[in-house]
Amino acid sequence: MASVLRFRGGGDDANFQTWLELLKKRGSNILITGNVPDWLSAKAARVLFGHGQRRYRILALVDRTIDSPESRLPESVSPTDPTTWIIDQRNGERSIPVDATSAASYLRPPEKDNVRQLRDEIQTAISFYEERSEGLLPAELRVGIDSLFPLLQRDGRATKQSLRTLTATIRGVHGIGQYHLRVHDEETS
Template sequence: MFSGPDQVGTTDGGFADELSRLKRRGASVLVVGSVHPDQWRDACRRLLGCGTDRTRRRVLVSTTAGPHHAIHHVDETGSEALSVIAYDAQARNATTAEPGETPSIRPATTEAESLADLGIAIEQAIENFETNTAALESGEVRLGIDSLLPLLEEYGRQRVFKLLHLVNGRTKAVDGMAHYHLPVERDARIVQTLSPLFDIIVELREHDGDYQERWTIEDGDRRSGWLSVGPE
């Protein structure tokens, strides 16, 4: 279900056991760190379950413009089970390819012009997966939001906190995984404010030319240490 520790290994048996438990019940993940866009893209693809043979049903939410549009985070496999939601200004560009790139998929895009619209669109996307699937497996539904910063800047911490609480609950109800990128350092005040909402916090950094991740589970007592993860 997860990238990082369960793929590259860890000597902490309790850590691995807890990851397995989260795999079964569903999880919420906050990804932090101001890193090169390629590193965030690779982490996002792994959290979305790209590059595996298992079926994934993905909800991608774009809140930012630039080279990492939501549509570029997925591969062709399972692309029919994809819902793209574009928040506000992103709606006009959600299916526009970056220069020199031709996305293999061009799904219909739902436009969300407010925080309430965004919550409704996510709820509807997950409901559609439930309706059109006989039985969703653990980890089959994957939700990713490319940045929380635009939402925090426009609506403030309290309203975004409430939205994340609702979205996390809805995703876990289908044993799915939701992850969100917040491009700030781990010790930023906003991370401390939001961290109670998340089962896992993944820190990203570049160290001596290597991409690295560190995973912390819930209360902070279980941590993977820094793990080298090469670009895909």
């Protein structure tokens, strides 16, 4: 049986795609909440990372229950693609385009649940892709963080401040940011 992505209160993939088209034009940031299984969060990430010839993806893995970055990326995308930048705080690793080596030379290895370091690296990656492409078109940049929960547990205030900075940066380049927080909706306030 095939699964279908649904909004609370109904809807289907077609409605989601229509809504996403509206958000693509101006840049947006989407908080995905709910106590949902990992496979559903991965499916939402793949849809939001999207397909396309000229697409730049930045994926930050924070939640230690996630198996691999591949589960979050569209099938046609590899973590080693030159258009993909992966920050893996779970394992203290990163995967970046070969030509980004000088842009990332000052970055320390990713530290578990360090939201400020994560914010700085995401901004470095955004700057790299913006310069590389000589300006990003709407929705070319896609950023995903999965999950915010460990960051909020460690330092809620710093996480909120860092997210304000990131969401403004992503909107400023007309990108799309997705932030996963797999907790009951009542706990997100």
